Amino acid sequence: MAYKxxxxxxxxxxxxxxxxxxxxxxxxxxxxxxxxxxxxxCEGHFDxxxxxxxxxxxxxxxxx
Amino acid sequence: xxxxPRIPMQAxxxxxxxxxxxxxxxxxxxxxxxxxxxxxEADAPGVWERIKDHPCYSEEAHHYFARMHVAVAPGCNIQCxxxxxxxDCSNESRPGVVSxxxxxxxxxxxxxxxxxxxxxxxVVGVAGPGDGLFQADRTLRTFELLRRExxxxxxxxxxxxxxxxxxxxxxxxxxxxxxxxxxxYLDPEIGAEIHPWVFHNHRRWRGVEAARILHxxxxxxxxxxxxxxxxxxxxxxxxxxxxxxHMAEVNRAVRARGAFLHNxxxxxxxxxxxxxxxxxxxxxxxxxxxHVVRExxxxxxxxxxxxRQCRADAVGMLGEDQCQTVHAGGGCGSAxxxxxxxxxxxxxxxxxxxxxxxxxxxxxxxxxALVRAVAPAGDDRLVAVCTxxxxxxxxxxxxxxxxxxxxxxxxxxxxAGIRRADNYCLGGYGESERLDTILSVLEDVSAMVxxxxxxxxxxxxxxxxxxxxxxxxxETIETTxxxxxxxxxxxxxxARAEAGPA
Ligand code: SF4
Ligand code: SF4
Ligand code: SF4
Numbered sequence: 001m002a003y004k005x006x007x008x009x010x011x012x013x014x015x016x017x018x019x020x021x022x023x024x025x026x027x028x029x030x031x032x033x034x035x036x037x038x039x040x041x042c043e044g045h046f047d048x049x050x051x052x053x054x055x056x057x058x059x060x061x062x063x064x
Numbered sequence: 065x066x067x068x069p070r071i072p073m074q075a076x077x078x079x080x081x082x083x084x085x086x087x088x089x090x091x092x093x094x095x096x097x098x099x100x101x102x103x104x105e106a107d108a109p110g111v112w113e114r115i116k117d118h119p120c121y122s123e124e125a126h127h128y129f130a131r132m133h134v135a136v137a138p139g140c141n142i143q144c145x146x147x148x149x150x151x152d153c154s155n156e157s158r159p160g161v162v163s164x165x166x167x168x169x170x171x172x173x174x175x176x177x178x179x180x181x182x183x184x185x186x187v188v189g190v191a192g193p194g195d196g197l198f199q200a201d202r203t204l205r206t207f208e209l210l211r212r213e214x215x216x217x218x219x220x221x222x223x224x225x226x227x228x229x230x231x232x233x234x235x236x237x238x239x240x241x242x243x244x245x246x247x248x249y250l251d252p253e254i255g256a257e258i259h260p261w262v263f264h265n266h267r268r269w270r271g272v273e274a275a276r277i278l279h280x281x282x283x284x285x286x287x288x289x290x291x292x293x294x295x296x297x298x299x300x301x302x303x304x305x306x307x308x309x310h311m312a313e314v315n316r317a318v319r320a321r322g323a324f325l326h327n328x329x330x331x332x333x334x335x336x337x338x339x340x341x342x343x344x345x346x347x348x349x350x351x352x353x354x355h356v357v358r359e360x361x362x363x364x365x366x367x368x369x370x371x372r373q374c375r376a377d378a379v380g381m382l383g384e385d386q387c388q389t390v391h392a393g394g395g396c397g398s399a400x401x402x403x404x405x406x407x408x409x410x411x412x413x414x415x416x417x418x419x420x421x422x423x424x425x426x427x428x429x430x431x432x433a434l435v436r437a438v439a440p441a442g443d444d445r446l447v448a449v450c451t452x453x454x455x456x457x458x459x460x461x462x463x464x465x466x467x468x469x470x471x472x473x474x475x476x477x478x479x480a481g482i483r484r485a486d487n488y489c490l491g492g493y494g495e496s497e498r499l500d501t502i503l504s505v506l507e508d509v510s511a512m513v514x515x516x517x518x519x520x521x522x523x524x525x526x527x528x529x530x531x532x533x534x535x536x537x538x539e540t541i542e543t544t545x546x547x548x549x550x551x552x553x554x555x556x557x558x559a560r561a562e563a564g565p566a
């Protein structure tokens with residue numbers, strides 16, 4: 001299980017990349033993407049998925 | 065961190081004075097309502113050294129010096145109902161909006177280009193498009209590089225305050241002496257209507273709880289920054305129906321904690337911006353409403369009234385925006401490859417300004433005294449001035465996109481604010497719509513002073529009760545205002561002869 005970014009809604013603010021405890025988020029080409037293999041849904045780090053908690057756009061960092 | 069001298073172009077004594085932080089006396093001991101042209105004496109000399117070239121901190125400086133914002137801070141840790149970070153319109157001019165985002169190294173490159181052809185440049189700031197302290201390492205790295213390369217530039221920072229308490233020491237170490245905090249409320253119930261959530265301690269807080277956290281962090285940041293000798297400017301967005309009745313309390317609280325300037329600025333709201341307030345149909349205050357609130361707070365001199373709510377990538381003098389013409393690597397001057405030449409040009413410009421300021425100060429004081437002497441008791445009227453800078457009446461009405469408004473009357477001549485007529489997307493509008501906008505932003509103004517005004521606009525202004533005064537001498541604003549006043553105000557002409565030159 002992992003999170004993903006809905007590219008059409010992303011503002012490219014980079015807040016999620018900065019907060020991710022696993023370094024799973026990076027800029028690829030035009031937008032930010034989550035590396036599903038590296039994403040742990042923040043388990044063991046925090047109670048809430050950091051990317052979803054910091055993202056200014058509702059419904060943009062979502063569980064797949 | 066090596067300590068860099070802040071203003072190396074000055075005489076050693078001045079540098080020493082500016083490096084030493086002079087604490088401000090408590091609010092009660094500060095002079096009441098000092099006219100802006102007397103402000104210089106009212107400030108402790110050390111403080112004057114620190115603000116005299118900063119176009120946002122000194123009303124006078126904004127006539128002479130330019131600033132640029134570098135957009136190295138895209139991410140944000142809170143949400144504001146007046147902000148939509150997805151929106152990015154090249155005609156737009158408001159906080160939080162920016163077209164291209166920079167790395168710290170890219171930012172330094174851009175500053176180098178601008179500095180090479182703009183000797184007026186005195187300040188480089190980080191003002192978003194997100195929060196300058198959310199990803200603080202990007203902002204601090206930018207400052208560190210700039211300090212090293214162009215130590216005579218003043219560096220400043222804007223933040224919502226949430227992360228400020230964590231970075232006071234780092235800012236201190238880089239000698240960042242100017243910080244702006246946006247504080248819109250004290251009462252968390254009110255705050256919750258403005259900021260729906262904050263991201264703090266690895267989780268999202270909502271509603272009143274979020275607003276309480278933000279408030280506590282803002283107050284702590286403000287207190288600690290002022291205690292560290294930083295000149296803190298507080299920005300408050302005036303939102304009719306939400307925090308307008310609350311603004312006096314905010315003003316008192318930030319003053320009590322040592323804020324140096326309070327800038328009450330209007331909400332900019334339009335459904336097309338896609339912000340929560342815009343979509344809800346919440347309107348911003350009219351210029352006249354803003355003026356009333358500002359006047360009610362003007363119990364001392366430290367209210368900023370010349371803010372233009374610049375973009376996070378703004379470049380140039382306040383009120384003009386050259387960001388579209390500036391591209392990294394696109395400098396045209398030969399000074400580009402010669403930072404020494406650029407810094408010498410800045411030094412030369414400062415010397416020119418020092419001379420012209422001294423002369424204008426004398427003019428302004430004379431004009432102020434003249435108006436006081438001739439004004440009937442209680443007279444107070446607003447006058448809109450067309451200027452392109454330099455503290456002079458030097459612009460045609462038709463070229464003005466903003467007006468410098470002065471209150472003239474028994475209290476002398478006081479700067480009362482900037483009224484912009486270009487704040488909203490005006491692309492495609494005709495001349496007549498432009499005049500409609502101008503008439504609405506000048507609704508409480510009784511006269512307009514410019515170099516020249518066309519017959520058509522003059523008719524419409526006069527029909528709206530705004531007298532038009534042309535003056536082609538390119539004189540100091542205060543001198544022109546005093547001449548206009550002496551001629552226009554009934555009874556003052558005779559008194560003028562008795563008062564003589566002040
Ligand atoms: S859920 Fe957590 S681990 Fe996964 S991408 Fe988001 S921040 Fe990174
Ligand atoms: S926080 Fe949201 S909007 Fe910002 S880059 Fe990440 S996904 Fe995009
Ligand atoms: S603090 Fe600034 S960037 Fe962040 S949401 Fe508010 S207005 Fe937008």
